[in-house]
Amino acid sequence: MTRVAVLGGGNWGTAYAAVMADAGCTVRLWARRAEVADEINRTRVNSAYLPELTVPEGISATSDSAEALADAEIVVLAVPSQSLRDNLAVWREQLPADAPVVSLMKGIELGTGERMSEVIADAGGVDPDRIVVVSGPNLAHEIAAQQPAAAVVASASPRARARVAEASATGYFRPYLGNDVVGTEIAGATKNVIALAVGMASGMGMGDNTMASLLTRGLAETARLGTALGADPQTFLGLAGVGDLVATCASPLSRNRTFGYKLGSGMTLAEVTASTTQTAEGVKSCESILQLAQGAGVDVPIVENVAAVVHEGRSPRDVVGALMSRARKHEGH
Missing domain, CATH: 3.40.50.720 (NAD(P)-binding Rossmann-like Domain)
Known part of the structure; x- marks a missing residue:
């Protein structure tokens, strides 16, 4: 054995x-x-x-x-x-x-x-x-x-x-x-941040259209970042990519989604942190993922706005407005 x-x-x-x-x-x-x-x-x-x-x-x-x-x-x-x-x-x-x-x-x-x-x-x-x-x-x-x-x-x-x-x-x-170690790890880290965003939207009472939009665009920016760092784009369509993203964003068992839900419901970062004994990895990793993306010249608007809520005190509702008012682009951008 x-x-x-x-x-x-x-x-x-x-x-x-x-x-x-x-x-x-x-x-x-x-x-x-x-x-x-x-x-x-x-x-x-x-x-x-x-x-x-x-x-x-x-x-x-x-x-x-x-x-x-x-x-x-x-x-x-x-x-x-x-x-x-x-x-x-x-x-x-x-x-x-x-x-x-x-x-x-x-x-x-x-x-x-x-x-x-x-x-x-x-x-x-x-x-x-x-x-x-x-x-x-x-x-x-x-x-x-x-x-x-x-x-x-x-x-x-x-x-x-x-x-x-x-x-x-x-x-x-x-x-x-x-x-593909690079793609597997980038997908695993970034999906936690996307789950925070999905949780915030759910906590504000938003429905399935919003969730699906955040999940899909979150997958797009995860793939952009991973590919820029040398990952195989196919990784993001597999278990480590879309599979893990769906589970983490959709399940009430997800610590990151739950953490985001509480923020979206009106609790402060300090209140949410005090209410949990387990680690929501996306809370700390959002800042380092954003820095990684900036160093690679990759646009990651969902990660950027989650980091603004967690580290700059912006409200989740302001973040939704910021995402919806971005300049229009081709979906494959």
Whole structure:
């Protein structure tokens, strides 16, 4: 059986650990808080994040990263994107030398503009050929309920992506292979920002026409940015692109959509932040994605206006007006 270390005991880290255990792997799950690890080992429940999931017996939990990583054949990283670099400063010397390193994170690092695979290579000292990105329409609560879902397993290395796909294939979770790491990561990060915009519109009482328009134009600017950075345009029509975008924008289980909904309903940023214990990645990543787009000379009006709400205090209603009054252009622009 493949020995796997999953570093991150939140929603998606726990759900993906369960996928790999159900696929026949032996999994050590690292949780930052000792009480979370202890609860999983005692009761087979992670009540803080996925109380509905009975954690498979193939998973043991620990708050000691060295213990989790010892002899691991695959390493999975599932921490908030903006904390990854600090965590890798601790984990770098503990990472097994030859194991594929899997990123479940969907964000762009503030300050550097680096994608998560770039942070792993830089701060973790990991050869890019060992880095694998898993992304798609993968809402953790639905995965925990074993509802059928698919994902892209992307890597520059055919061997690494095949190995990770085999270790996470179950009757309810179907991995597809891909080689477009750039496109997979840009799609995963930007869809969180588009979901914030969709949530704001919904919170203001707007209907399906508005949602569909934001989703479609959001996909267009995501593809523009990704292509400018070297991605394969086809990636944005697949699971990591439109698939993940639809799930994140449409589902009430989406943290980013829910965060945007509360802003659109009239709550302040501080009030929404205080009301949630979980990370909405788009709130921080919108600024770094905007900077990345500006550096590449790419127009991303939805991202720009979401960043204005989150970081400049503009009202969601003003943002809708700004988007609707933009100069008319050909749809393919």
